[in-house]
Amino acid sequence: MDWTNPLPFALGGGPFDIESMWRMLRAAVGGEHGPGPEEGIEDLARQQEATALVGADRAIERAFFQAFPSLSTDALPIWEALFQVAGASDDVQLRALLLLAWQSAKGSTTPSLADDLLAISSQLSIVLQDEDDSIVTIPGKYLAPVDNVPPYGLASPVGLVSALFPNYASVDVLRVVYALDSAAGEIEIPDEVSRAVAVLLNRRLPSWQTWTLVQQWAGSVFLLDGGDHGESVFDVTPLG
Numbered sequence: 001m002d003w004t005n006p007l008p009f010a011l012g013g014g015p016f017d018i019e020s021m022w023r024m025l026r027a028a029v030g031g032e033h034g035p036g037p038e039e040g041i042e043d044l045a046r047q048q049e050a051t052a053l054v055g056a057d058r059a060i061e062r063a064f065f066q067a068f069p070s071l072s073t074d075a076l077p078i079w080e081a082l083f084q085v086a087g088a089s090d091d092v093q094l095r096a097l098l099l100l101a102w103q104s105a106k107g108s109t110t111p112s113l114a115d116d117l118l119a120i121s122s123q124l125s126i127v128l129q130d131e132d133d134s135i136v137t138i139p140g141k142y143l144a145p146v147d148n149v150p151p152y153g154l155a156s157p158v159g160l161v162s163a164l165f166p167n168y169a170s171v172d173v174l175r176v177v178y179a180l181d182s183a184a185g186e187i188e189i190p191d192e193v194s195r196a197v198a199v200l201l202n203r204r205l206p207s208w209q210t211w212t213l214v215q216q217w218a219g220s221v222f223l224l225d226g227g228d229h230g231e232s233v234f235d236v237t238p239l240g
Helices: 017-028 041-065 076-083 091-102 110-120 191-204
Strands: 124-127 173-179 210-216
Touching: 017 041, 076 091, 110 124, 110 191, 173 191, 191 210
Parallel strands: 173 210
Antiparallel strands: 124 173
């Protein structure tokens, strides 16, 4: 433990950022031969410069943390005044109370989101994927195991099954459906509905989850590909 260690005890075996900065300052004026002896008068001033430079660099990270109540230190009084929380006896309890106040009261649970989607339009709904039909991968494992469990859903090249996306899970995609009003002549989702859904879901869903918005029509349709017996190939044949 010495002046290069910002902690009250040694941690790890590598140099701390203060020491690394000090070494760079020494190297800038000639390495071990130009800047004078370590711990000398000139070097003591350089040690202070290294400490100040690293402190300024840490200030950027510290300022960033103030944007989050659970990590805040300097901005705790601001968050406390903003949310009007009471009953904390220390900073640890205050951060816990602030975090509860900061989080959405409804969160991102399916029933809550379904209610908020219905508030946007009664034609919106959430379609939950059956667990048996879900696609999952093992985190960090791109190629499927020999027995293809869990199934990765893509064979490219033939015989080598791999994940569509690393760490992908189809259950991480929230599927929202807009039922078109065929009686009213709707042929697409109204722009204001799409915008409202985007604002809601981007605000409420966690960062690891995404969403899709599709339209559903109860009227008659024709298929470009497939059909009951696979007879439709309209998408690959000329018309007329």
